[in-house]
Amino acid sequence: xxxxxxxxxxxxxxxxxxxxxxxxxxxxxxxxxxxxxxxxxxxxxxxxxxxxxxxxxxxxxxxxxxxxxxxxxxxxxxxxxxxxxxxxxxxxxxxxxxxxxxxxxxxxxxxxxxxxxxxxxxxxxxxxxxxxxxxxxxxxxxxxxxxxxxxxxxxxxxxxxxxxxxxxxxxxxxxxxxxxxxxxxxxxxxxxxxxxxxxxxxxxxxxxxxxxxxxxxxxxxxxxxxxxxxxxxxxxxxxxxxxxxxxxxxxxxxxxxxxxxxxxxxxxxxxxxxxxxxxxxxxxxxxxxxxxxxxxxxxxxxxxxxxxxxxxxxxxxxxxxxxxxxxxxxxxxxxxxxxxxxxxxxxxxxxxxxxxxxxxxxxxxxxxxxxxxxxxxxxxxxxxxxxxxxxxxxxxxxxxxxxxxxxxxxxxxxxxxxxxxxxxxxxxxxxxxxxxxxxxxxxxxxxxxxxxxxxxxxxxxxxxxxxxxxxxxxxxxxxxxxxxxxxxxxxxxxxxxxxxxxxxxxxxxxxxxxxxxxxxxxxxxxxxxxxxxxxxxxxxxxxxxxxxxxxxxxxxxxxxxxxxxxxxxxxxxxxxxxxxxxxxxxxxxxxxxxxxxxxxxxxxxxxxxxxxxxxxx
Amino acid sequence: xxxxxxxxxxxxxxxxxxxxxxxxxxxxxxxxxxxxxxxxxxxxxxxxxxxxxxxxxxxxxxxxxxxxxxxxxxxxxxxxxxxxxxxxxxxxxxxxxxxxxxxxxxxxxxxxxxxxxxxxxxxxxxxxxxxxxxxxxxxxxxxxxxxxxxxxxxxxxxxxxxxxxxxxxxxxxxxxxxxxxxxxxxxxxxxxxxxxxxxxxxxxxxxxxxxxxxxxxxxxxxxxxxxxxxxxxxxxxxxxxx
Numbered sequence: 001x002x003x004x005x006x007x008x009x010x011x012x013x014x015x016x017x018x019x020x021x022x023x024x025x026x027x028x029x030x031x032x033x034x035x036x037x038x039x040x041x042x043x044x045x046x047x048x049x050x051x052x053x054x055x056x057x058x059x060x061x062x063x064x065x066x067x068x069x070x071x072x073x074x075x076x077x078x079x080x081x082x083x084x085x086x087x088x089x090x091x092x093x094x095x096x097x098x099x100x101x102x103x104x105x106x107x108x109x110x111x112x113x114x115x116x117x118x119x120x121x122x123x124x125x126x127x128x129x130x131x132x133x134x135x136x137x138x139x140x141x142x143x144x145x146x147x148x149x150x151x152x153x154x155x156x157x158x159x160x161x162x163x164x165x166x167x168x169x170x171x172x173x174x175x176x177x178x179x180x181x182x183x184x185x186x187x188x189x190x191x192x193x194x195x196x197x198x199x200x201x202x203x204x205x206x207x208x209x210x211x212x213x214x215x216x217x218x219x220x221x222x223x224x225x226x227x228x229x230x231x232x233x234x235x236x237x238x239x240x241x242x243x244x245x246x247x248x249x250x251x252x253x254x255x256x257x258x259x260x261x262x263x264x265x266x267x268x269x270x271x272x273x274x275x276x277x278x279x280x281x282x283x284x285x286x287x288x289x290x291x292x293x294x295x296x297x298x299x300x301x302x303x304x305x306x307x308x309x310x311x312x313x314x315x316x317x318x319x320x321x322x323x324x325x326x327x328x329x330x331x332x333x334x335x336x337x338x339x340x341x342x343x344x345x346x347x348x349x350x351x352x353x354x355x356x357x358x359x360x361x362x363x364x365x366x367x368x369x370x371x372x373x374x375x376x377x378x379x380x381x382x383x384x385x386x387x388x389x390x391x392x393x394x395x396x397x398x399x400x401x402x403x404x405x406x407x408x409x410x411x412x413x414x415x416x417x418x419x420x421x422x423x424x425x426x427x428x429x430x431x432x433x434x435x436x437x438x439x440x441x442x443x444x445x446x447x448x449x450x451x452x453x454x455x456x457x458x459x460x461x462x463x464x465x466x467x468x469x470x471x472x473x474x475x476x477x478x479x480x481x482x483x484x485x486x487x488x489x490x491x492x493x494x495x496x497x498x499x500x501x502x503x504x505x506x507x508x509x510x511x512x513x514x515x516x517x518x519x520x521x522x523x524x525x526x527x528x529x530x531x532x533x534x535x536x537x538x539x540x541x542x543x544x545x546x547x548x549x550x551x552x553x554x555x556x557x558x559x560x561x562x563x564x565x566x567x568x569x570x571x572x573x574x575x576x577x578x579x580x581x582x583x584x585x586x587x588x589x590x591x592x593x594x595x596x597x598x599x600x601x602x603x604x605x606x607x608x609x610x611x612x613x614x615x616x617x
Numbered sequence: 618x619x620x621x622x623x624x625x626x627x628x629x630x631x632x633x634x635x636x637x638x639x640x641x642x643x644x645x646x647x648x649x650x651x652x653x654x655x656x657x658x659x660x661x662x663x664x665x666x667x668x669x670x671x672x673x674x675x676x677x678x679x680x681x682x683x684x685x686x687x688x689x690x691x692x693x694x695x696x697x698x699x700x701x702x703x704x705x706x707x708x709x710x711x712x713x714x715x716x717x718x719x720x721x722x723x724x725x726x727x728x729x730x731x732x733x734x735x736x737x738x739x740x741x742x743x744x745x746x747x748x749x750x751x752x753x754x755x756x757x758x759x760x761x762x763x764x765x766x767x768x769x770x771x772x773x774x775x776x777x778x779x780x781x782x783x784x785x786x787x788x789x790x791x792x793x794x795x796x797x798x799x800x801x802x803x804x805x806x807x808x809x810x811x812x813x814x815x816x817x818x819x820x821x822x823x824x825x826x827x828x829x830x831x832x833x834x835x836x837x838x839x840x841x842x843x844x845x846x847x848x849x850x851x852x853x854x855x856x857x858x859x
Contacts, residue, residue: 308649
């Protein structure tokens with residue numbers, strides 16, 4: 001039943017190897033024998049090169065394929081050129097492994113990495129000839145599930161996804177597959193609801209159709225509760241308690257085409273001890289859990305042998321905070337340099353140790369160092385709990401310039417809560433101070449060709465952050481701030497980049513949206529929205545039309561400050577971190593008061609309830 | 618170590634499974650397979666050391682090949698047989714080493730390649746399928762094409778498009794009509810067997826040849842498949858396998 005795709009089709013599309021699979025370490029199973037009873041399509045709602053760079057997918061793909069009874073295959077969003085061909089020739093969406101159409105699979109699992117990939121989910125379902133809405137699917141269709149960071153506010157996708165998995169998939173997926181196998185063999189396997197009913201009782205599984213939402217006249221939520229008391233009122237995320245011993249594949253797929261992160265990624269730890277107040281990842285992945293250096297070295301060695309990769313990178317939220325960084329990197333450089341494998345480092349806090357490390361790691365060009373002060377003044381940096389001072393930054397760039405670096409990238413956010421024009425001015429000032437630091441570096445030490453980039457993104461309030469109640473600046477205000485900053489940057493050594501406020505506006509709507517905006521999403525997709533995260537395909541006016549036609553006010557979601565007692569659309573999700581903590585953090589922001597990181601002092605966020613990680617070190 | 622004995626020339630094929638990847642992808646794929654096989658390959662000097670492996674002639678995306686060549690430079694001697702055996706275990710489906718030998722001649726393989734032979738499958742979608750007159754006409758036109766004194770074609774290069782005479786680069790060209798293999802369309806398939814100049818000095822790609830045929834003979838042949846059947850070097854005026 002596998003699909004035959006004519007060579008001519010593949011010859012007419014860009015990068016045909018996106019669609020042909022067969023890469024080294026791809027898992028091969030015969031779905032008709034081998035006892036395979038479950039077919040699982042792991043769907044990434046973006047192109048191959050992006051999806052294949054995602055570490056979570058690599059882990060889950062191999063984890064699921066450890067099961068003899070399940071075949072997990074990969075599916076990516078076909079690029080526009082391929083989609084046109086598929087629609088023209090009526091080729092349904094297929095998996096890379098077997099090229100079988102995925103509408104006959106048992107599960108489609110989408111990973112939700114960013115809000116602006118949601119239209120691609122609809123488009124992929126449609127290409128797969130599967131009804132967009134959960135309620136229109138019948139017994140012959142696969143179950144559609146989703147997980148990942150955006151699943152913590154699942155409501156905008158409540159009409160589309162059959163069930164969500166909250167928390168770390170490695171922990172839950174096997175329970176779901178076991179339940180499915182049992183259900184499939186049972187007498188009671190006729191209706192979709194009978195299966196959903198079964199798994200709704202698994203901790204971490206959220207079946208939106210079993211929950212009812214009532215609204216107030218002003219559009220806010222009145223209440224949200226399960227339609228039957230047998231379902232949990234609060235759905236608690238799942239985490240791996242013993243992360244050091246958690247499953248990690250010793251083989252990963254080696255793509256033919258150059259993907260975004262074409263290297264071995266070592267996950268040193270999950271979570272972050274810092275608690276920046278705008279950052280969702282810093283909260284939702286709590287508590288911090290590390291892998292031991294000796295364990296990581298073993299993983300690195302095995303992966304290097306099974307892939308032949310020439311580069312290893314360290315992937316975690318704030319790598320400098322890894323307690324075993326020195327031991328790990330020294331050993332990694334030792335063992336890997338003789339194999340001609342280079343270590344690529346993420347942006348690290350710059351001190352003499354990290355600088356020495358960068359000298360030793362071969363893959364670092366002495367051009368670009370990245371810093372993320374996020375805000376232009378100390379007051380605002382304190383308000384967002386970014387524990388960085390101007391002195392830290394200038395010290396670091398000073399060391400770097402003396403060490404022969406000549407390129408610095410500075411990342412900031414504009415539109416942060418409590419921001420004033422003074423804070424915007426501070427961004428330009430900081431840029432100038434970095435230029436002065438270079439000029440004050442002795443000529444014999446510094447390298448010619450200073451090149452500073454200042455980039456500003458626009459603040460997007462996210463669910464489960466201390467800023468979840470905050471209003472986003474309007475598009476006009478963000479533009480005005482960008483213009484203002486642009487006018488202040490005079491140095492010829494500084495280049496200024498900014499992000500598109502229209503995109504940030506839509507991101508803000510979906511990041512904190514409720515069930516009602518699911519209709520807008522469907523409408524926008526019907527109008528042709530897809531690949532919204534790709535500048536050239538983002539069509540703002542089409543989105544605005546969709547809001548108008550659905551009579552939904554987008555500003556209600558993005559630009560309205562919410563009160564502490566408002567029921568937020570994600571209130572039935574329990575991430576372990578308490579609302580009380582987030583509220584306190586929000587208050588502290590207005591007093592520019594810092595909160596120490598988890599290792600210095602526990603701030604009682606609530607993540608201790610998981611019984612593991614940094615809370616118990 | 619004597620440099621010449623440390624270079625092994627491999628002959629390999631590229632099959633259907635792997636034909637949609639670019640030359641750059643092939644190079645990376647070999648580099649990684651060599652690492653997995655732990656073959657003691659030499660690395661280039663400089664900031665970003667690369668494994669020293671030189672390929673005979675790049676293959677375009679979509680083209681399969683019966684015989685490709687590459688020179689692999691080693692830091693310690695291993696037998697060609699061992700290299701072939703260990704590397705084949707680490708190569709993905711579609712790439713296979715057929716032969717390996719210590720490199721004998723001085724120049725590297727890229728500098729030596731002189732000629733390439735191809736089987737090019739083209740088709741027409743005329744309504745007059747199975748019409749013998751049409752068949753003959755196409756075959757005749759292609760035969761007439763080769764007999765021309767000069768054949769000007771537009772070649773896209775790094776510095777823009779320019780007109781070149783491709784006639785001296787065509788050494789042999791035969792056309793044969795073969796049965797329609799595709800029942801769903803009115804395709805009529807022809808197989809062209811040809812020998813074309815290849816390498817750094819002068820290089821004619823099959824797709825350009827088909828374009829030129831279409832333009833000069835007023836035909837509308839469409840490419841179905843290209844298969845490289847051989848690469849040759851010019852040894853004192855005689856074409857031999859590398």
